[in-house]
Amino acid sequence: MHISENIRAPLTARTVADTLRAAGCVFAEDEARLLMSAAPTPAALSDLLRRRTAGMPIEHVLGWAEFCGKRIDVEPGVFVPRRRTELLVQEAVAMTRPGDIVVDLCCGSGAIGTVVSSARPGIELHAADVDPVAVRCARRNVEPVGGHVHEGDLFDALPDELRGCVDVLVANVPYVPSHAIALMPPEARDHEPRAALDGGPDGLDFHRAVAAHAHRWLSPGGHLLIEAGAHQASTTVDIFTRAGLLARVIRSDELDATAVVGALPGVY
Numbered sequence: 233m234h235i236s237e238n239i240r241a242p243l244t245a246r247t248v249a250d251t252l253r254a255a256g257c258v259f260a261e262d263e264a265r266l267l268m269s270a271a272p273t274p275a276a277l278s279d280l281l282r283r284r285t286a287g288m289p290i291e292h293v294l295g296w297a298e299f300c301g302k303r304i305d306v307e308p309g310v311f312v313p314r315r316r317t318e319l320l321v322q323e324a325v326a327m328t329r330p331g332d333i334v335v336d337l338c339c340g341s342g343a344i345g346t347v348v349s350s351a352r353p354g355i356e357l358h359a360a361d362v363d364p365v366a367v368r369c370a371r372r373n374v375e376p377v378g379g380h381v382h383e384g385d386l387f388d389a390l391p392d393e394l395r396g397c398v399d400v401l402v403a404n405v406p407y408v409p410s411h412a413i414a415l416m417p418p419e420a421r422d423h424e425p426r427a428a429l430d431g432g433p434d435g436l437d438f439h440r441a442v443a444a445h446a447h448r449w450l451s452p453g454g455h456l457l458i459e460a461g462a463h464q465a466s467t468t469v470d471i472f473t474r475a476g477l478l479a480r481v482i483r484s485d486e487l488d489a490t491a492v493v494g495a496l497p498g499v500y
């Protein structure tokens with residue numbers, strides 16, 4: 233079908249949903265409702281619909297993503313927070329106490345830190361990313377909950393005063409093996425930056441880099457939480473162990489999510 237012809241028809245809930253369905257959107261009715269409530273005018277709706285049917289992720293079209301029941305600002309060029317990452321949030325919230333220092337490393341939109349901070353008021357939150365577009369977006373989410381956002385390569389972005397003081401270091405880093413990026417859905421492959429996805433030949437380059445430096449930043453009772461693919465987790469445990477951390481795997485079948493939790497020996 234020719235999407236552009238369909239868009240010229242009067243835009244009712246039915247025609248919007250039909251257009252979305254024809255373009256391959258699985259949740260056409262839900263998306264139609266979201267687009268219609270986001271568009272102040274018929275022209276704006278037509279524009280949103282055109283972007284969505286061209287393949288842009290619905291979150292980028294709307295400018296927000298739902299994550300842990302909250303609206304998180306996102307924008308084109310910024311990684312869309314995934315439902316599976318709620319496992320990292322649940323674990324981080326469970327281990328965070330008032331007054332703790334929490335770092336959201338490779339923060340993207342800052343979704344993880346923002347939700348942890350909302351659930352645990354009274355923490356000191358720092359979020360960091362190397363990508364200026366992600367940093368700009370993270371500022372819109374993180375600063376309203378009282379957090380600080382830094383720009384730079386991994387730990388280089390963080391203020392030196394945080395060394396040895398981080399109670400919860402949560403990191404959803406890029407972990408897709410380079411060769412698997414071509415197999416990802418087009419919404420990710422074509423609309424999210426490769427640097428947000430590519431974890432190197434086995435996907436674990438960032439797990440190695442974060443684990444290697446974590447001991448300099450964690451407080452004596454602090455924890456490192458990192459998301460992994462189910463098939464990667466045992467290698468990540470080895471990486472943590474070789475870096476001098478105790479490690480365990482956590483898993484949620486409901487979220488289809490896997491993560492590895494590390495801590496300095498003697499405090500686990």
Ligand SMILES: C[S@@+](CC[C@H](N)C(=O)[O-])C[C@H]1O[C@@H](n2cnc3c(N)ncnc32)[C@H](O)[C@@H]1O
Pocket residue numbers: 311312313314317337338339340341342343344360361362363366384385386403404405406407427428429
């Ligand atoms: C998989 S995305 C996760 C974003 C966010 N944590 C989330 O779960 O929505 C990985 C993020 O790592 C960032 N990143 C990639 N290389 C980095 C580096 N060397 N230092 C800091 N951040 C980096 C990317 O810009 C991207 O925002």
